[in-house]
Amino acid sequence: xxxxxxxxxxxxxxxxxxxxxxxxxxxxxxxxxxxxxxxxxxxxxxxxxxxxxxxxxxxxxxxxxxxxxxxxxxxxxxxxxxxxxxxxxxxxxxxxxxxxxxxxxxxxxxxxxxxxxxxxxxxxxxxxxxxxxxxxxxxxxxxxxxxxxxxxxxxxxxxxxxxxxxxxxxxxxxxx
Amino acid sequence: xxxxxxxxxxxxxxxxxxxxxxxxxxxxxxxxxxxxxxxxxxxxxxxxxxxxxxxxxxxxxxxxxxxxxxxxxxxxxxxxxxxxxxxxxxxxxxxxxxxxxxxxxxxxxxxxxxxxxxxxxxxxxxxxxxxxxxxxxxxxxxxxxxxxxxxxxxxxxxxxxxxxxxxxxxxxxxxxxxxxxxxxxxxxxxxxxxxxxxxxxxxxxxxxxxxxxxxxxxxxxxxxxxxxxxxxxxxxxxxxxxxxxxxxxxxxxxxxxxxxxxxxxxxxxxxxxxxxxxxxxxxxxxxxxxxxxxxxxxxxxxxxxxxxxxxxxxxxxxxxxxxxxxxxxxxxxxxxxxxxxxxxxxxxxxxxxxxxxxxxxxxxxxxxxxxxxxxxxxxxxxxxxxxxxxxxxxxxxxxxxxxxxxxxxxxxxxxxxxxxxxxxxxxxxxxxxxxxxxxxxxxxxxxxxxxxxxxxxxxxxxxxxxxxxxxxxxxxxxxxxxxxxxxxxxxxxxxxxxxxxxxxxxxxxxxxxxxxxxxxxxxxxxxxxxxxxxxxxxxxxxxxxxxxxxxxxxxxxxxxxxxxxxxxxxxxxxxxxxxxxxxxxxxxxxxxxxxxxxxxxxxxxxxxxxxxxxxxxxxxxxxxxxxxxxxxxxxxxxxxxxxxxxxxxxxxxxxxxxxxxxxxxxxxxxxxxxxxxxxxxxxxxxxxxxxxxxxxxxxxxxxxxxxxxxxxxxxxxxxxxxxxxxxxxxxxxxxxxxxxxxxxxxxxxxxxxxxxxxxxxx
Numbered sequence: 001x002x003x004x005x006x007x008x009x010x011x012x013x014x015x016x017x018x019x020x021x022x023x024x025x026x027x028x029x030x031x032x033x034x035x036x037x038x039x040x041x042x043x044x045x046x047x048x049x050x051x052x053x054x055x056x057x058x059x060x061x062x063x064x065x066x067x068x069x070x071x072x073x074x075x076x077x078x079x080x081x082x083x084x085x086x087x088x089x090x091x092x093x094x095x096x097x098x099x100x101x102x103x104x105x106x107x108x109x110x111x112x113x114x115x116x117x118x119x120x121x122x123x124x125x126x127x128x129x130x131x132x133x134x135x136x137x138x139x140x141x142x143x144x145x146x147x148x149x150x151x152x153x154x155x156x157x158x159x160x161x162x163x164x165x166x167x168x169x170x171x172x173x174x175x176x
Numbered sequence: 177x178x179x180x181x182x183x184x185x186x187x188x189x190x191x192x193x194x195x196x197x198x199x200x201x202x203x204x205x206x207x208x209x210x211x212x213x214x215x216x217x218x219x220x221x222x223x224x225x226x227x228x229x230x231x232x233x234x235x236x237x238x239x240x241x242x243x244x245x246x247x248x249x250x251x252x253x254x255x256x257x258x259x260x261x262x263x264x265x266x267x268x269x270x271x272x273x274x275x276x277x278x279x280x281x282x283x284x285x286x287x288x289x290x291x292x293x294x295x296x297x298x299x300x301x302x303x304x305x306x307x308x309x310x311x312x313x314x315x316x317x318x319x320x321x322x323x324x325x326x327x328x329x330x331x332x333x334x335x336x337x338x339x340x341x342x343x344x345x346x347x348x349x350x351x352x353x354x355x356x357x358x359x360x361x362x363x364x365x366x367x368x369x370x371x372x373x374x375x376x377x378x379x380x381x382x383x384x385x386x387x388x389x390x391x392x393x394x395x396x397x398x399x400x401x402x403x404x405x406x407x408x409x410x411x412x413x414x415x416x417x418x419x420x421x422x423x424x425x426x427x428x429x430x431x432x433x434x435x436x437x438x439x440x441x442x443x444x445x446x447x448x449x450x451x452x453x454x455x456x457x458x459x460x461x462x463x464x465x466x467x468x469x470x471x472x473x474x475x476x477x478x479x480x481x482x483x484x485x486x487x488x489x490x491x492x493x494x495x496x497x498x499x500x501x502x503x504x505x506x507x508x509x510x511x512x513x514x515x516x517x518x519x520x521x522x523x524x525x526x527x528x529x530x531x532x533x534x535x536x537x538x539x540x541x542x543x544x545x546x547x548x549x550x551x552x553x554x555x556x557x558x559x560x561x562x563x564x565x566x567x568x569x570x571x572x573x574x575x576x577x578x579x580x581x582x583x584x585x586x587x588x589x590x591x592x593x594x595x596x597x598x599x600x601x602x603x604x605x606x607x608x609x610x611x612x613x614x615x616x617x618x619x620x621x622x623x624x625x626x627x628x629x630x631x632x633x634x635x636x637x638x639x640x641x642x643x644x645x646x647x648x649x650x651x652x653x654x655x656x657x658x659x660x661x662x663x664x665x666x667x668x669x670x671x672x673x674x675x676x677x678x679x680x681x682x683x684x685x686x687x688x689x690x691x692x693x694x695x696x697x698x699x700x701x702x703x704x705x706x707x708x709x710x711x712x713x714x715x716x717x718x719x720x721x722x723x724x725x726x727x728x729x730x731x732x733x734x735x736x737x738x739x740x741x742x743x744x745x746x747x748x749x750x751x752x753x754x755x756x757x758x759x760x761x762x763x764x765x766x767x768x769x770x771x772x773x774x775x776x777x778x779x780x781x782x783x784x785x786x787x788x789x790x791x792x793x794x795x796x797x798x799x800x801x802x803x804x805x806x807x808x809x810x811x812x813x814x815x816x817x818x819x820x821x822x823x824x825x826x827x828x829x830x831x832x833x834x835x836x837x838x839x840x841x842x843x844x845x846x847x848x849x850x851x852x853x854x855x856x857x858x859x860x861x862x863x864x865x866x867x868x869x870x871x872x873x874x875x876x877x878x879x880x881x882x883x884x885x886x887x888x889x890x891x892x893x894x895x896x897x898x899x900x901x902x903x904x905x906x907x908x909x910x911x912x913x914x915x916x917x918x919x920x921x922x923x924x925x926x927x928x929x930x931x932x933x934x935x936x937x938x
Contacts, residue, residue, distance in 0.1 A: 013287075045283070095213040098292075152292075153296070
C-alpha cells in the first residue's frame, strides 16, 4: 500500500526504460542512447550505466545516466530489451563492474599492517596484490561471498567462500 | 622521453620497427587491457603529433640455446591517431578498473584502452602530460615531470617495489628496524645518568640472583650442616649471609624498578609530545585519509607498546640473558656432562613451541576478530539506540548480538582450551631436563662424584635457566611489534606536510583584502577535479556570494583560500600576492572562516569565543556575541558566559553552537571573512537576526558568503554560481535573475516558492 503511494508520487516515480522507449547504440565502444519519454525524444551521445544493487542484482535496477551524471531513467531488468541492446548492456556492465574472481589463494603473507596476496583468478591469471588494513577492506556479502579491496582500488571477489579449497580457506579464514 | 612505469627495452625496438623513433617519443606508458577490456599488454606512446597504441601479448619462451628465458611479443594490433584531431584525453574511472578515452574535435570519442587499477596511476599521469602535448605546452623531450607524477617517487629506491601506500613512502620490505631502534635509543641518551645506575643495578641483580640459591642451598648443606665444612654449625651466620644477599637483591630490584618507572614515564611523555607536535603541523590531506579517532588510539597504543618493551621487556631480557650465560658457565664448570644433558631439552623445547605457535596465532586472530565484531556491533547499536527504539527493533538487535557474542565466546573458549593443554605440555619438555639432571645427579651423589649440596645448587640453577625461556620465545615477537609501533610513530613524525610555508614568505604589514582566483584547478584525488578552471575577483570590502548545489565545490573554494589544501593549477591571490607566498601567520590572522562544521572545545563559552583572541576584554566578547546573535541565549543560561559546554548534560543546539563560532570569528576582526553556510543550521528568524548583525560587521571587510539559501545573498556585490566545479554564472542578484532558465534563476524561483508555501514572505 505505502509503496504504491511512493510509486505514484510524480517527483519520486521511477522513469522506467525498456526496449519500447530506449534505443542503445555503441559508438566507438562508448554507449549512446535515444530515449523517448513524455517530453519527446532525446539523443544522448554518451550514457553511463550504474547498478543500484551491485552486490545483489546484476541485471536489474540499472540506472542510466547522462554525461552530467543526471539520471535519465532506470532499467528494471535488461530482459526488457531486445537481444542486440541486451548484448550492449551486458558488455558495458561487465566492463564497468569488472571484478576478477578469486579461485585459489596461492600465498598470503602479512607484514606490518599490509597483506600480500598471490591468487589465481577464475580466468586462470595469477595476480599479486596488496591490501592495507585487511580486516576493514574485506566486505562480507551475505554468508558466503566476500569482496576484497586492494591498495590500488582493485576489487577481487570470492563468490563462494565455502567452496574454496581447504588450503586457500585456511589462509584467509582469520580475515573472515 | 619519459616513461610512466617500467617499460622493457624490446618495446622501444618494436616502436622503432614501426617507424616511431625513440627520439621522437615524448611520453610512454603501459596498460594491461585493450579497448574491449580484454587482458593484453598495451603500450601507448606519444610523439609531438601522434599517439601510438601497440597491443599484444608478452610471452616468455625458453631460449633455443642456454637455459635462460627470452621474451617474445606477439603483436595483436598497432594503431595511431593524429593529435590534431584530439581535443583532450581522459582516464575514466570504472568500479574496479578504468579506461583511457580520447575526445576528438569533431565530437567523436575514441576508446584507446582499458586497464585495471594497477595501471591507473601511471595512466592518469600519462594523460595529464598527453593533454599538455595536445595543448602545445610540451614539444620537445626536455620537459620536467612533477615529482608527484613520477612513478619512481612511489617506489622504494632500494628494491624497486611500489610503496603499498602512496602517502606513506615506506617500503615494508626494506624498512630497517635496527635503524628505528637506534634512532629511538638516541632519545634515551638524555637519561645517561639513570641508565648507568640501571645497568649497575642489573649487574648487582644478576650476581645476587646467582648467589642466593648457592648460599641457601648447596653451600648451606655442604659447608654448614656437614661435618668438616668451613662454617660447620654456624647456622645463624649463614642464615645472615642468605638474608644479606636477598636484601641486596631486593634493593637492586627496587632501584632498578624505581629508575625504569621514572624514565619510562618521561620517555612516553617525550614521545607523545613529539608525535602530537608533529600531528598538529600536518596538512588536512593527512587527516582526510585517516580516521582521527583511530589515529589517537594508535598513538596511545604505540607509545604504551614501546614503553612496555623498553621498560619491562628490555631490562628483564638483559638480566636474564646475562644470568643464563653466567649460569651456563657455572653449570659446565660444576659438571660438563650433567650440564649438557640438562640443557639439551632447550632446543627441543623451542622447536616444539614453534609448532604450537602457529595454531595458537590463528586461534588468537579468530578470537580477536570475534571480539572486534562484537564490540563494533555493540558500539553501533548503542550509538543508534534512538533509531533502534523508534523502529522497535530491540528483539532483532538482541538476536544479532547473541550471534556475534556466541562467536566471540566460542573463539575465546577454543583459545583457552588450547592454551590449557598446549603450553603446559611444551613446558614439560623443558622440565624433562631437570628430571634427567636429578636422576643422573642422584646416581653421581651415590657414587660420591658429586656432593648433595652441589646437586641441589645444580638443579636450582637449571631451573633458573628454564624459567625465562617462555619469555625469550616471545621476545622476538615483542621486538617486531615494538619495531612496528616505532615505525608508525616515526612515520607520523617524519611526514612532511604537503602544505608548507615558504622560507621567504612575506608578511605584509596590512592586508587590504582583494581576493582573486586565477584559473584554479583542484581535486582531492588526482583523477577527479573538484574545482575546474575557476577564476573570479573580489575587491577589498566587497561581498561575494557563492551559490551552487550540494557538492558543487563551494566549500572547497573556502578551504583553498585559507590553504587547508593547495590548488593543483592556477593561483589564488590576496592583494596580488599568491597565498603560497604569504606567511601562515599573515594568512590566518587576516582570514576568519565560519564553516558548516562548528567545533567547540571543552571549556566555557567565554573560552570558546576568546579562542581566536585570548586577550579580548569582556566588553569585546559581549560585543562579538551580540553581533553573532548569541548574547541573548547565552544570558538565558544559568552560568552566562561561564557556562561550561557539556556540563550538567546541558548541550547547545546546532544553531547555538554556530552562533558561538560566528562570535569567535567576529572577535578576530579579520580583513577577509568567509561564511561557509554559517547560518544553515538556524531557523529563518534567527538567520535574519544574524544577517542584520553580520551586515554591520561585514562593512569594510571582504566577505565571501557561501549559502544554500539564496535570500541571504541578496545584498552581495557579486554572485558566482558554481556548478560541477566550474563558474557557471556570474553577476549581481538582479543580473543573474534576468538569465531565464539559468541555474540561479531556477534555484531562486524554487526557493521563493517554497518559502511562500511555508507562509514566509521576503
